[in-house]
Amino acid sequence: MTARALIIGAPRSGSGKTSVTIGLLRAFQRRGVKVRGIKTGPDYIDPGFHQAATRLPGLNLDSWAMAPDLLRHLAREQAEDAELLLIESAMGLFDGIVTEPNRSGAASDLARLFGLPVLLVLDVSGQSQTAAAIACGFMHYDAQVKIAACILNRTGSERHKKLSGDAIEALGLPVVGTILRDPTLTLPERHLGLVQASEHPEMDAHIDRLADVMEQSLDLDAIFEAAKPFDIPTGSTERALPPPGQRIALAEDAAFTFLYPHIKREWRAMGADIVSFSPLADEAPPADCDICWLPGGYPELHPGRLAAAENFIAGIRTFAQTRPVHGECGGYMVLGEALEDADGVTHAMTGLLSHSTSFAKRKMNLGYRQASLLDACAIGTAGEMIRGHEFHYARVIDAGSDQPLAMIADGRGVEIGPSGAKRGHVSGTFFHAIARA
The missing domain is CATH 3.40.50.880 (Class I glutamine amidotransferase (GATase) domain)
Structure with missing residues (x-):
């Protein structure tokens, strides 16, 4: 089985990537799709949410900390026996440190390394047609990073949805759904970020609610088709941390x-x-x-x-x-x-x-x-x-x-x-x- 894969990115933290990703993971799982999650960057909390949504282990991929061969090895492992990989970006899609090419820690490094398209999540609260200018910037910022489609998040009304969506689609970028503003969809946080999945008293019910919203608001068929077959070279564990004991x-x-x-x-x-x-x-x-x-x-x-x-x-x-x-x-x-x-x-x-x-x-x-x-x-x-x-x-x-x-x-x-x-x-x-x- 060859999995399809898609990166879920955004202009910044707080755009709703995690809620969208978790909801999509559960929504696809409901459809019988064997879907797995990956989180980019140094984040050991979100993979727990991905696992809670799919009931399959999550994974981190970090292009700064992990050599390309190790990234390939880990990604291929995660793709084994899967039909769809959803790779959630940390922070903004291009946010990383200034260092050697494709070793910045940004999710855009993985888009280049694996040749994967991006599903862009835009928080359009407080704006309408201006969202198209942001989308246009993403479309043209890096020729090696393809923006395949867009989700409008936190829209306030049908008029808001139409103004934002029409302006973006006029650029030639498909809008595969809009999500109405709803503060109850936000996951709880504390001093190191999100409360972990295992500590949320009603996590499964919350994930089901997120999935309900994604099913009602997004075109899941279009999102699946936007994902690209994940066929990458075999990697290596040479740079992995060896077991410290038997x-x-x-x-x-x-x-x-x-x-x-x-x-x-x-x-x-x-x-x-x-x-x-x-x-x-x-x-x-x-x-x-x-x-x-x-x-x-x-x-x-x-x-x-x-x-x-x-x-x-x-x-x-x-x-x-x-x-x-x-x-x-x-x-x-x-x-x-x-x-x-x-x-x-x-x-x-x-x-x-x-x-x-x-x-x-x-x-x-x-x-x-x-x-x-x-x-x-x-x-x-x-x-x-x-x-x-x-x-x-x-x-x-x-x-x-x-x-x-x-x-x-x-x-x-x-x-x-x-x-x-x-x-x-x-x-x-x-x-x-x-x-x-």
Whole structure:
């Protein structure tokens, strides 16, 4: 089976791409189409919504962090036994960092690399014919990126729909539907973006409502036909992160949720066993595992429960005496001495590393990271370069006395300085590793 594929893009964040994508995924699934979702850029939340809509695993593809061969490999895997791939852009379609060609992180890189057309979602609230000028700009900005069709989102009336739609169609760009303004279609958010699919109390009902709207408002047949057969060369896993062990104890619960889908998938494909445990349920890492991994998440929302999880703390301390333990972002916070919550209350953490962090004294850290490892750890060997991403509001308030794990630079190579920590078998960083450079 050869899947068809289409990129869903927009001029900016907040245009409604995610709601449109989730609704389309469920609407096509209702029709019996085997449809899968992909999210571009460093986003580990939206693939969960894609999975909730399709009941099939989601995926991230990031053209800055992942070499082209790895992108091809992961994309072909996602397309296996699928009929349709909907690839949701992060931010605006062309938004990325200024770097080497087609390695900016923008969804437009994937449009060029895979030769895929774009379905443009235009939020036309507050404008009418001017929407055609924006569409015209997209049509002519990059000759290698084809805009196949357009959706008008958040229209206010039939007159608004006609004014906007007629002006765009006069350019020769098909309008495949319009969605009326409805604030209840918006997904809930919090300090790191959307609330995750698993936490939404009525997620399935909300997705069904989105699908109802898409079925009523959009021409699904035209959208399917706009997608292009997805026939790309075979890729390679050479730059993928190898499994850090044969049996990996992976923390998974409401406090530890942020692990890129491709990492777990590739670890399993390379022969690793992944054994989940829950620190919030006071579970220790299983003793028959040879490495423990604490991913990112929201430990700052559960510091009291984590501090009181005596079995977890004792178990991970015992584990760390003889085997590697690694923490990313939220996991790194839990590996430290203490975590100060939003109310300024300090909670003791595992103490496996000597730093302390605070969510009361917030500072946003956001961006791509190039990490040159200073010592061997779960994500690579000494001297190896790892590409990843950092997004958090917590900050280090006591750096502690451990050795730094890496020297980091931003996506353009501008040096930032030392990052993370290493002590004995234990390592941690605020950045999330995505792939080998």
